[in-house]
Every structure is written in C-alpha cells, then in structure tokens.
Amino acid sequence: MKKWIGIGLAVIALITIAFIVASYLYPDFREATRDIAIVILAVFQMIGALLTAALLLAVLYAVFAIKRLATDTIVPKVDLLTNKLDGVMENTKAITGNLKDTTASVGTTTSYVAEQVVSPVIRVSGLIAGVRAAATFLARRGEQ
Numbered sequence: 001m002k003k004w005i006g007i008g009l010a011v012i013a014l015i016t017i018a019f020i021v022a023s024y025l026y027p028d029f030r031e032a033t034r035d036i037a038i039v040i041l042a043v044f045q046m047i048g049a050l051l052t053a054a055l056l057l058a059v060l061y062a063v064f065a066i067k068r069l070a071t072d073t074i075v076p077k078v079d080l081l082t083n084k085l086d087g088v089m090e091n092t093k094a095i096t097g098n099l100k101d102t103t104a105s106v107g108t109t110t111s112y113v114a115e116q117v118v119s120p121v122i123r124v125s126g127l128i129a130g131v132r133a134a135a136t137f138l139a140r141r142g143e144q
Contacts, residue, residue: 023030 019033023033
C-alpha cells in the first residue's frame with residue numbers, strides 16, 4: 001500500500017515539474033493549459049450540478065412516496081384505531097357505572113342484613129346464653 005502511495009506522489013511530482021518546465025520554455029503552453037483547466041473545471045461543475053439536481057429529484061420522490069404511504073395506509077388505520085378506542089372507552093364507562101350501582105347495592109344489602117338478620121340472631125344468642133347461665137346457676141344452687 002505504501003509503495004503505491006509513493007509511486008502516485010512521484011508521478012504527481014513529475015507531472016508538476018513537466019508543466020513548470022513546459023510553461024517556462026513555451027509561453028503559449030501556459031495559456032493553453034489555463035484554457036484546458038477552465039474547461040475541465042466547468043465540465044466537473046456541470047456534472048456536479050446535474051448530480052445535485054438528480055439527488056434533489058430522488059429525495060423529492062422519496063418524500064412524496066412516504067407521504068402517499070402515510071395518507072393511504074397509516075392515517076386510515078389510525079382513524080380505525082381511534083374509533084375502536086372510543087368504543088372501548090364507552091364500554092369502560094358503562095362498566096364503571098354498573099360497578100358503582102353494584103357497590104351501592106352491596107352496601108345497602110349488607111346494612112339490611114346487619115340490621116334485620118344479624119341483630120335478631122345476636123339477641124336470640126344472648127337470650128340463650130342468659131337462659132343457660134340462669135339454668136347453670138339454679139342447678140348449682142340446688143346442689144349446695
């Protein structure tokens with residue numbers, strides 16, 4: 001690799017020396033070389049401008065293709081997804097309302113059961129415990 005770099009630098013140096021000597025010996029050579037260099041630079045500039053224009057057209061095509069893809073494919077799917085999510089939100093609100101109603105109903109039922117069913121059972125249980133305690137007391141009294 002270094003060998004080829006050295007050869008390339010030597011060739012460039014020889015060409016430079018040849019141009020310097022030729023321009024010193026032949027004054028018209030300098031003007032001809034200048035004109036050729038201007039033409040070559042103009043050709044390269046024209047090629048660069050054409051490549052830049054082609055690159056711009058390629059980028060514009062890509063942008064319009066992406067826009068068309070987004071408009072035709074992605075936007076309808078996003079709209080469909082939005083509609084489905086709206087439906088899910090409505091169902092969730094309905095379920096939440098039903099849950100609130102059920103919770104209120106359970107609270108009411110619990111208080112009713114506590115007042116109407118459990119209270120009498122506790123009273124009866126207390127009465128039975130009192131009768132049992134009285135019976136035990138009377139049974140022990142008779143033994144003494």
